[in-house]
Amino acid sequence: MQIVFMNRLSRISGVDQEMYAQLWIGEEEGIWSLGWRDFSGGENYIENLWYEGGSWNEMLCVYRHELAVKMGDGYRPLIDGIFHEEDSLTGRNQEQLKLQYYSEYYGNEAIYEELCAWRRGKASSERKAPYILASNRLLRLLSTFLPHTPEELMQIPGVGEGKVAQFGADWLAITTAVAREHSFPLSWVYEVIEEESFVSWLYKQKEVKYKKQLERLRLRRILLQGIENGLGLEQLKVNSGVNRRELIEAVEELEREGYSVEKLIHVELSNMPQNEQEAIWNAYVELGDLFLKPVLHKVYGDDFSAAEGLDIYYERLRLIRIRFRREQTHKVGMATSF
Structure with missing residues (x-):
């Protein structure tokens, strides 16, 4: 087998104790192999084979998902650009992600539940899917930063003039009912976030994203094979889960x-x-x-x-x-x- 890619990753465990591993991709006669070598026990390593098969796309999905899991656990690569994808994370995107990260840990749960109840009622009365009105992410942001004015609402990612005109009065009736301990604008958030924790959280988001991609790719393969073999929906349901x-x-x-x-x-x-x-x-x-x-x-x-x-x-x-x-x-x- 020919090794076509290899990278070294490391993380700190305990007091100044560095753990490291190797991530590798190999190819032999059209068969791709993907593995992880854990050197935490010294020079001897434990090897886990993550993928072996003929599909480059499936191998790449497995690679990205499993790598995101490891980097979410604190591993960092020697060579950057390890996900082999275009990095489109701009400064503005990163600011919005930091607000989302903060909201997931410091939201007001009672206000969040009240906003969810509002969404259920609104969706029922307007006969719309709840997610069309407002995503869970947006409701988390509202419950965390508790805007008190339409101008403050506009500083929440995902809220524009249209949303304010449609739902602003309803949201403010809920978010202004409780006292808050912070202020707008929200630039203070970027200063209180611990950077390494935020980076690990980003990789956890990638893990979820790549898991969905992998599941979609595998479902497509099962469907295409099953359709070609003349299977119906009930058998495809059994095969795919x-x-x-x-x-x-x-x-x-x-x-x-x-x-x-x-x-x-x-x-x-x-x-x-x-x-x-x-x-x-x-x-x-x-x-x-x-x-x-x-x-x-x-x-x-x-x-x-x-x-x-x-x-x-x-x-x-x-x-x-x-x-x-x-x-x-x-x-x-x-x-x-x-």
Whole structure:
């Protein structure tokens, strides 16, 4: 095996005791290997094989995730740029991340819960998903820094004039109800944060990010292999450990990226009457394909209900919509080619 990359990492453990390790990538006849050598016991090392296989992309995902775990635990590299990605962390981004870091450790939990309750009520009354109104991150920031005026609200990352106009009065009614021990502007935060703890926290954020990327990549591989082998959603659910709704979303993403998912659609719709499929198709032609509920009501009636639940009907709507959108895209492509 040929070693194509190696880096040394170290961390301080206990009183002036340095621990170090090696991270390496090797290749032999198209097979990639990725490993970690722990030298904490002296010159003899313990080796952990993190990955072995033929996919460079999967190996890179594993590399980034496992490395983020180690760096979150305090290891630092001899050679920088170790994640092999473009570093786009500007000064402004870093300031915002420091505010987020501080909010995760010093937020007012009672105020945070009150803001979450506000969001649930608002989402229900406006029939919107809660995350569209405000993210958990934003509510944490509000509960930590407790703005008292619209001008102070505007200093919270993620809050602009639109948010202030929509929700500012509601938020301020909650955040001004308690005393605060700090002031605006928030530049004092950057001075009280311990830099090494902040850096470790950043790597923990990378760990979460890369774990999601790795899970998405592995799900894609399972889906593509399963679809090629003629599996249906239920068997894919067993193989992947992912629920059917998430599988459908992943299938839609594969279709958008240009992969063929027609075998799966054929399997899932094989027992569905043709006239029912045509009625759904015609409803998309008439109503458009953005929203599923109007199509469901058009085909099955406004008061439609089913003993087995509506999930299976929405699955079929989404699978037929994949075909519908594919044909519309093909028509547009044909039209623009002339």
